[in-house]
Amino acid sequence: MPSADEPSVKAPPAADLLDIVTSILRVEPLEQLFDRILTTVARNYNMKGMSLGTLDESTGLYSHKASYGYPPDVVKRIRNVAYTYDRMKSDLKDEFRISRGCYYVRVEDTAMAYDDDFLFVLQPDQLNEPRPSPEDWHQLDYIDFVMTDKNGKWIGWLEITEPGDGKVPSKEVLDRIEILSNLAAVAIENSRMYQEAVDSMNESKHYVDLITHEMNNMVRPLEHLTKELRGVTELDSKAMDIALNMVAITKSMRGLIETVKRYSEARSTRSITLRQIDLRDVIRRTSETAKREITQKQFAVNFMQPPNECRVMADDLINDMFLHLFLDSARRTNGHYVTVDVDIDDVYDVYTVSISDRGSTIPQDMRERIFADPGSGMGDLKFSEVGLSLAALVAKRYDGIVSARDRHPGTDALGMSFEISLPKAK
Numbered sequence: 001m002p003s004a005d006e007p008s009v010k011a012p013p014a015a016d017l018l019d020i021v022t023s024i025l026r027v028e029p030l031e032q033l034f035d036r037i038l039t040t041v042a043r044n045y046n047m048k049g050m051s052l053g054t055l056d057e058s059t060g061l062y063s064h065k066a067s068y069g070y071p072p073d074v075v076k077r078i079r080n081v082a083y084t085y086d087r088m089k090s091d092l093k094d095e096f097r098i099s100r101g102c103y104y105v106r107v108e109d110t111a112m113a114y115d116d117d118f119l120f121v122l123q124p125d126q127l128n129e130p131r132p133s134p135e136d137w138h139q140l141d142y143i144d145f146v147m148t149d150k151n152g153k154w155i156g157w158l159e160i161t162e163p164g165d166g167k168v169p170s171k172e173v174l175d176r177i178e179i180l181s182n183l184a185a186v187a188i189e190n191s192r193m194y195q196e197a198v199d200s201m202n203e204s205k206h207y208v209d210l211i212t213h214e215m216n217n218m219v220r221p222l223e224h225l226t227k228e229l230r231g232v233t234e235l236d237s238k239a240m241d242i243a244l245n246m247v248a249i250t251k252s253m254r255g256l257i258e259t260v261k262r263y264s265e266a267r268s269t270r271s272i273t274l275r276q277i278d279l280r281d282v283i284r285r286t287s288e289t290a291k292r293e294i295t296q297k298q299f300a301v302n303f304m305q306p307p308n309e310c311r312v313m314a315d316d317l318i319n320d321m322f323l324h325l326f327l328d329s330a331r332r333t334n335g336h337y338v339t340v341d342v343d344i345d346d347v348y349d350v351y352t353v354s355i356s357d358r359g360s361t362i363p364q365d366m367r368e369r370i371f372a373d374p375g376s377g378m379g380d381l382k383f384s385e386v387g388l389s390l391a392a393l394v395a396k397r398y399d400g401i402v403s404a405r406d407r408h409p410g411t412d413a414l415g416m417s418f419e420i421s422l423p424k425a426k
Contacts, residue, residue, distance in 0.1 A: 030054070030187060030191050033184070034052045034066035037052065037180050037183065037184050038050050038158075041158075046164035047163055048162040048164045049067075049120065049161035050158070050159060050160055051064050051066070051068070051078065051158075052064070052065060052066045052156070052158045052159070053156055053157055054155060055154065055155045059082075061083065062083045062154075062157070063081065063082040064078045064081055065079075069122060069162070070120075088154060091105065091110075092146065099175070101148065102144070103143065103146065104168070105141065105143070105144070106141055107131075107140035108131075108138075122161070136166060136167060137163055137166050141168075142160060142161055143174065144159045144160075145158040145159075149185070155185060156188055158177070158184060274315055274398070275313070276311045276425040277318060278311055279312060280305055280306065280310055282322055283303055283322060286319050286326060287301040287322075287326060287342075290330070293327065297335075297336055297337065297338050298336060299326070299338045299340075300337070300340070301340050302340070304341075312400075312423065321394040325355050325391050326340060326355070328418075329359055329416075332359030332360045332416070333360075338358075342356075350422065350424065351424060352419055352420065353419070354418070355417065356407045356416070358407070359416065361415065361416060362404060362416055367404050370404070371391075371392035371402060395422065402418060402419070
């Protein structure tokens with residue numbers, strides 16, 4: 001049995017522990033983290049051979065994910081070794097437990113050795129050597145630290161296959177290593193929860209896509225019927241107004257679903273496919289889209305177009321950003337005509353786009369809320385009002401910013417001016 005009478009054992013350096021904890025918090029790749037844990041144990045506690053494995057939820061088998069001290073060809077073979085739960089429980093009997101999650105299995109206490117056990121022997125020439133004393137290590141000995149989840153389920157293990165000094169590690173050393181194995185267990189659970197969150201998010205996105213598709217299918221026939229109704233001379237104006245209102249409401253529903261979908265996309269992913277996009281093209285394109293979307297009013301854009309390209313790094317969500325700013329201007333403008341002035345300022349390393357309208361003024365105390373995340377708890381912002389929040393989120397995605405001010409500060413003139421500042425493409 002491990003000795004408890006050895007001198008005090010030092011803990012792993014704080015820097016090593018900090019690296020491991022940081023990796024766990026960042027949900028870094030598990031195998032990379034496992035390699036780091038094994039290296040930390042080997043360096044600080046003089047281990048010659050080790051392995052670390054986890055439960056594969058899809059197969060129900062326990063397989064090796066990292067190893068230390070073995071040549072590449074053996075590592076490849078170790079990776080192909082997998083155990084059933086029954087095999088794990090059979091190997092790690094309660095009688096071998098020496099602490100809460102630590103099992104010391106001596107060759108003398110096992111009825112037989114499996115073929116895969118010999119893969120982990122680093123010095124096969126010593127296999128038949130007798131154990132000189134209880135403190136000495138045998139080539140077929142192993143010590144396992146079982147990792148469990150919060151429900152006590154076995155989710156992995158860290159294994160010592162050979163100490164560097166050929167001696168059974170002391171209890172104090174094993175206690176230190178068990179702390180690191182517990183950190184590995186936390187990492188496994190974190191990774192699993194993170195993946196479940198990603199899967200749920202992707203599943204939710206699938207449902208939103210489905211809802212959007214179905215909403216489009218419902219709106220298109222109504223739009224077609226409205227066009228047909230326009231040609232029916234017997235239809236009175238009241239009936240026509242009702243039909244038009246039905247279409248407007250349904251289109252609003254479709255727009256809401258589409259906005260939520262875009263918001264989810266902007267919030268849940270960091271684009272790795274940003275490309276150079278000319279802001280002039282974006283403004284021309286989205287202003288035309290706005291004209292088609294705003295069916296109840298006449299929408300016009302006065303664009304002071306610069307002669308030279310204004311390129312920024314962005315993706316397709318930049319179209320949603322400008323479209324929602326245009327739609328907000330239309331929403332706040334009373335009357336049938338909506339006019340928006342747009343210009344682009346070139347200042348150092350940033351392009352600033354100004355969108356000025358003649359709609360109602362947004363109160364000063366509301367200007368922080370309109371760009372806030374609907375789920376942030378800032379006021380009673382509804383998802384039907386997330387257009388500006390989406391614009392701010394997309395700008396942030398490109399390391400930019402959106403702000404709002406009075407169109408003519410210090411006067412009673414109606415209107416807001418939105419400024420979108422984005423870094424120039426380099």
